[in-house]
Amino acid sequence: MWQLLLPFAVGIPLLLGWELYARGLNNPFVPGPTDVVAALPNVLGGELVGAFVTTNVAMLRGYAVAAVLGILLGLVMGRYRLADAITGPYLDLAMVTPMIVLMPIVLMALGLNAMALSVVVFLFALPYIAVPCRAGVRAVPAESVDMARSFGAGELQLWREVLLPGSLPAVLTGLRLGFGMAVTGIIATELTLLAVGLGRVIVGYQSRFQTDNTFAVTLLIMLECIVVMGGLRLFELRQQYRRLS
Amino acid sequence: MTDRSGISVREVCKIFRRRSSGADQADGTFRAVDGVSLEIGVREFVSVIGPSGCGKTTLLRMIAGLTKPDSGSVHVDGQEVRGPGPERAMVFQHASLLPWVNVLNNIAFGLKLRGVDRKSRLERAQQAVALVGLDGFEHALPRELSGGMQQRVGLARALVVDPMYLLMDEPFGSLDEITRREMQAELLKIWSKQEKGAVFVTHSVDEAIILSDRIIVMSSRPGRVVADMRMPFTSPRSHALEQTREFAAVRADVWKMLGGQSGESAGAGTVDAVEPIPPSPPVDAA
Numbered sequence: 001m002w003q004l005l006l007p008f009a010v011g012i013p014l015l016l017g018w019e020l021y022a023r024g025l026n027n028p029f030v031p032g033p034t035d036v037v038a039a040l041p042n043v044l045g046g047e048l049v050g051a052f053v054t055t056n057v058a059m060l061r062g063y064a065v066a067a068v069l070g071i072l073l074g075l076v077m078g079r080y081r082l083a084d085a086i087t088g089p090y091l092d093l094a095m096v097t098p099m100i101v102l103m104p105i106v107l108m109a110l111g112l113n114a115m116a117l118s119v120v121v122f123l124f125a126l127p128y129i130a131v132p133c134r135a136g137v138r139a140v141p142a143e144s145v146d147m148a149r150s151f152g153a154g155e156l157q158l159w160r161e162v163l164l165p166g167s168l169p170a171v172l173t174g175l176r177l178g179f180g181m182a183v184t185g186i187i188a189t190e191l192t193l194l195a196v197g198l199g200r201v202i203v204g205y206q207s208r209f210q211t212d213n214t215f216a217v218t219l220l221i222m223l224e225c226i227v228v229m230g231g232l233r234l235f236e237l238r239q240q241y242r243r244l245s
Numbered sequence: 246m247t248d249r250s251g252i253s254v255r256e257v258c259k260i261f262r263r264r265s266s267g268a269d270q271a272d273g274t275f276r277a278v279d280g281v282s283l284e285i286g287v288r289e290f291v292s293v294i295g296p297s298g299c300g301k302t303t304l305l306r307m308i309a310g311l312t313k314p315d316s317g318s319v320h321v322d323g324q325e326v327r328g329p330g331p332e333r334a335m336v337f338q339h340a341s342l343l344p345w346v347n348v349l350n351n352i353a354f355g356l357k358l359r360g361v362d363r364k365s366r367l368e369r370a371q372q373a374v375a376l377v378g379l380d381g382f383e384h385a386l387p388r389e390l391s392g393g394m395q396q397r398v399g400l401a402r403a404l405v406v407d408p409m410y411l412l413m414d415e416p417f418g419s420l421d422e423i424t425r426r427e428m429q430a431e432l433l434k435i436w437s438k439q440e441k442g443a444v445f446v447t448h449s450v451d452e453a454i455i456l457s458d459r460i461i462v463m464s465s466r467p468g469r470v471v472a473d474m475r476m477p478f479t480s481p482r483s484h485a486l487e488q489t490r491e492f493a494a495v496r497a498d499v500w501k502m503l504g505g506q507s508g509e510s511a512g513a514g515t516v517d518a519v520e521p522i523p524p525s526p527p528v529d530a531a
Binding site for chain 2: 141143144146147148149150151152153157161162165166240
């Protein structure tokens with residue numbers, strides 16, 4: 001249990017260093033950790049809650065579709081060579097293309113609306129969900145598949161008894177990576193192209209040079225990510241625990 | 246109760262495409278199994294032995310129904326093999342246990358796939374645990390087990406579905422010598438109480454002799470049967486047999502059959518150098 005505190009061995013010195021640096025600079029545009037925390041009350045208010053909701057709704061819509069399609073695509077590509085031959089190159093291309101380049105194109109094509117935002121999130125997240133799923137299926141040893149077949153397993157049984165449980169850790173990794181990319185996608189779009197939700201809030205503070213408030217909002221976004229990623233990780237650990245029975 | 250007539254392998258061939266090397270055909274293929282015919286009796290323990298690449302694992306997979314022959318056919322108890330079936334169960338070289346499932350549930354896996362209800366399959370798995378000497382480890386996970394113990398689980402898993410024929414692909418090949426001999430002794434003990442047929446693929450001459458009623462020697466490139474040797478020993482057996490003169494004589498004979506191919510990589514010429522022995526008719530050991 002005490003091992004959970006280990007990361008603080010790095011975190012606390014970093015925060016201290018940052019605080020000392022900011023105090024030393026004494027520049028109102030460079031906040032230290034204490035300034036950021038002090039700015040939280042300014043930032044927390046009705047406007048922020050609405051912004052969180054707007055942003056999250058748009059993001060989750062894109063992410064949910066990316067999750068379902070990404071998992072399906074990844075698993076199918078992992079098992080069936082024909083599917084991989086057909087769609088593989090596109091997935092690999094999507095992994096290396098900076099999606100930021102596609103953002104303006106998508107918004108121009110679909111209009112400056114919430115749906116376009118969700119599509120951008122979808123494009124950001126999909127490859128990072130599908131690729132680990134594909135890898136996860138492939139990592140299931142061929143001998144385990146042979147073994148199940150030798151005992152009469154049909155394709156559906158193979159999936160249920162061997163391939164899905166075997167690739168579950170990889171699927172959860174993909175979901176975590178995909179979530180990170182989804183957050184990146186929505187914030188990037190809201191900051192640059194369509195100022196709604198949290199993006200608008202951040203841009204608002206930036207334009208008034210209120211860096212402490214900007215950082216405070218960023219901190220809250222990070223907290224949300226930590227909660228979600230932590231939740232996924234906890235789910236994965238619980239799955240491992242359950243299998244022990 | 247189906248009529249059991251044994252396993253009948255008829256002129257099976259399996260061709261693989263490979264990067265060409267000296268021994269391969271001009272078209273870049275090689276015959277992993279080339280016109281192999283074999284009869285295995287209902288209660289016979291038959292070992293298949295030969296150098297690496299002689300097709301013995303491919304042959305076993307064709308009997309198991311995991312691989313389709315390119316020509317020829319395999320019949321089990323009169324029915325042509327078109328895939329895996331309940332009358333055959335396989336034991337693999339690397340146990341292939343499901344790592345997220347405990348020993349009891351791994352053993353019960355074959356039963357689960359066949360739709361046996363939870364209570365029954367766990368009861369039967371529990372009996373199999375006792376049979377292979379894993380009492381106390383029912384709830385252990387595979388990663389907590391040694392190699393020998395994992396192989397015991399694999400063996401129990403195959404036995405618990407009560408197949409007519411056990412197909413074993415070098416099941417003790419990944420174990421150290423001491424554990425290997427323990428497992429051989431276990432298998433001999435278990436076998437004396439069973440009425441099954443078995444096809445046992447191995448690299449080890451001594452292992453084949455001590456365990457089997459008959460030994461099939463195969464050549465490699467192309468994979469053909471070179472000898473079919475009946476073991477002159479009675480059952481039940483123990484490792485004490487290895488000290489007898491009879492055993493040494495048989496061992497010398499088997500090595501002679503194998504020796505015609507050692508150190509050579511060229512194909513057909515090597516095989517012809519050994520005189521094939523006509524296969525002995527299978528015997529249903531009473």
